[in-house]
Amino acid sequence: xxxxxxxSQATFVRHLGEGERKVLALxxxxxxxxxxxxxxxxxxxxxxxxxxxxxxxxxxxDWDGEGDVFExxxxxxxxxxxxxxxxxxxxxxxxxxxxxxxxxPELVRSAVLIEPVFFAxxxxxxxxxxxxxxxxxxxxxxxLAAKDNRLAARLFNRMWTLDDGxxxxxxxxxxxxAMERGIQLVAPVEDVLFxxxxxxxxxxQLDRATMPVLLLRGSRTQPTxxxxxxxxxxxxxxxxxxxxxxxxxxxxxxxxxxxxxQILRFWGAKENARSE
Numbered sequence: 072x073x074x075x076x077x078x079s080q081a082t083f084v085r086h087l088g089e090g091e092r093k094v095l096a097l098x099x100x101x102x103x104x105x106x107x108x109x110x111x112x113x114x115x116x117x118x119x120x121x122x123x124x125x126x127x128x129x130x131x132x133d134w135d136g137e138g139d140v141f142e143x144x145x146x147x148x149x150x151x152x153x154x155x156x157x158x159x160x161x162x163x164x165x166x167x168x169x170x171x172x173x174x175x176p177e178l179v180r181s182a183v184l185i186e187p188v189f190f191a192x193x194x195x196x197x198x199x200x201x202x203x204x205x206x207x208x209x210x211x212x213x214x215l216a217a218k219d220n221r222l223a224a225r226l227f228n229r230m231w232t233l234d235d236g237x238x239x240x241x242x243x244x245x246x247x248x249a250m251e252r253g254i255q256l257v258a259p260v261e262d263v264l265f266x267x268x269x270x271x272x273x274x275x276q277l278d279r280a281t282m283p284v285l286l287l288r289g290s291r292t293q294p295t296x297x298x299x300x301x302x303x304x305x306x307x308x309x310x311x312x313x314x315x316x317x318x319x320x321x322x323x324x325x326x327x328x329x330x331x332x333q334i335l336r337f338w339g340a341k342e343n344a345r346s347e
Contacts, residue, residue, distance in 0.1 A: 082124065082126075083123065083131045084104070084121060084122065084123045084151065085104040085105060085107075085122045085129075086120070086121060087107055087108055087120040087122060088112075088115075088117075088119045088120050090115070090116045090117040090119050091118075092117055092118040092119070092157060093119055093154075093157070094156060095122075095151050095152060095168075096110075096159045096164075097123070097148055097158070097168055098164050099162030099164055099321075100125075100162060100227075100253055100256055100257060101128070101224060101227065101228065101249070101250040101253035101254055102128065102324075103124050103128050103129030104124045104129055105129070106161075106323070110159075110323050110324075110331055112327070113327040113328045113330070113331035114331045114334070114335065117338075118157075120159075121156070123147050123150075125144050125147060125163075125256065126144055126256070127252055127256045128253045129249070133252070133255070134255075134259075140256065140259045140260060141260045141263050141269075144256075145167055145170055148168075148171060149171065149175065149178075152171070152178040155179065156178065156179070156180060157179075157183075158179050158180075158182045159185065159334070160184055160185065160187065161186065162187065162188050162231075163188055163256070165185055165186060165187030165189075166187050166189055166263070168183075169184055169187055169271065169280070169303075172282060173277060173279050173280050176279055176280055176281060180282060181337070181338070182280070182282060182283075182284045183284075183285045183287060183337065184284060185287045185322065185323055186296045186320050187299060188264055188296075188299070189271075189299050189303070190204065190265045190295060191264065191266060191271075191272055192298065192299045192306075193298045195302070197298045200294055201265075201295070203294070203295075204293070204295050208230065211223045211254075211257075214226060215257065220251045220252075220255065223251075223254050223257075224250040224251045224254040225239045225247075225250075227254055227257065231319075231321070232319065233291060233320075236319075272306075277306045277307050280308065282309065284303075284307050284309060284311070285310070285313065285333070285337040286300040286304055286312040286313070287315065287330065287333055287334075288300050288312070288313075288314055288315070289315050289319045289320060289321075290314050291319045292318070292319050292320045293320065300312045311337070315329045315330060
């Protein structure tokens with residue numbers, strides 16, 4: 072299958088893998104669709120990943136400023152659901168995947184949410200951790216407010232990447248420039264992530280996501296993520312939570328084989344349950 076530009080401001084869509092199972096894969100902030108290459112290889116012949124570049128990322132354009140940016144990136148993903156698909160989302164991509172599962176359950180066969188950054192869950196379940204997160208995030212938020220996107224991207228990347236990841240000076244200039252561009256998406260969506268502007272936590276909303284859901288996280292990730300995954304597991308009708316030992320927030324990139332193992336096990340259990 073060829074990579075292509077589709078609708079929604081000429082969204083660029085990459086296809087990875089050649090498996091029969093079609094999977095919508097939604098990347099994290101300051102990454103791009105090729106970030107799924109390692110996972111696609113680890114899944115071998117099981118799946119074909121349909122991976123759009125979000126606005127401000129990869130080969131897709133910047134947001135045009137019309138309407139609401141979270142609506143725009145959701146529409147980018149929804150445009151790929153021309154039939155029911157399995158969906159995988161990482162970090163902010165996990166938030167989009169969760170919304171699709173709630174609002175369009177007939178189009179989502181199953182959902183794998185890898186460290187979704189739904190901090191509104193933390194506000195409800197462990198508000199003291201939100202304060203800790205805010206203190207840690209303040210440096211990059213200050214840089215964003217000062218419109219120093221390069222510094223903001225550097226600090227944001229440092230916050231969400233383990234010490235054994237590549238240091239900013241060691242990254243190619245092209246990668247640093249892409250991260251600087253992608254960081255523009257952070258501020259406009261904070262009210263969705265932290266304040267649940269869309270009301271996804273309101274009574275009955277999560278009950279609509281009746282498909283099997285796998286929540287994945289790394290053992291070395293931020294404390295807030297454990298609260299989010301546990302909170303969503305407790306709120307969703309059919310969800311399980313799994314941990315990949317030694318991984319941090321970037322586990323689908325740093326630990327693609329372990330991530331693939333968990334996903335394949337999840338898909339297999341789902342198919343077995345359906346056949347019983």
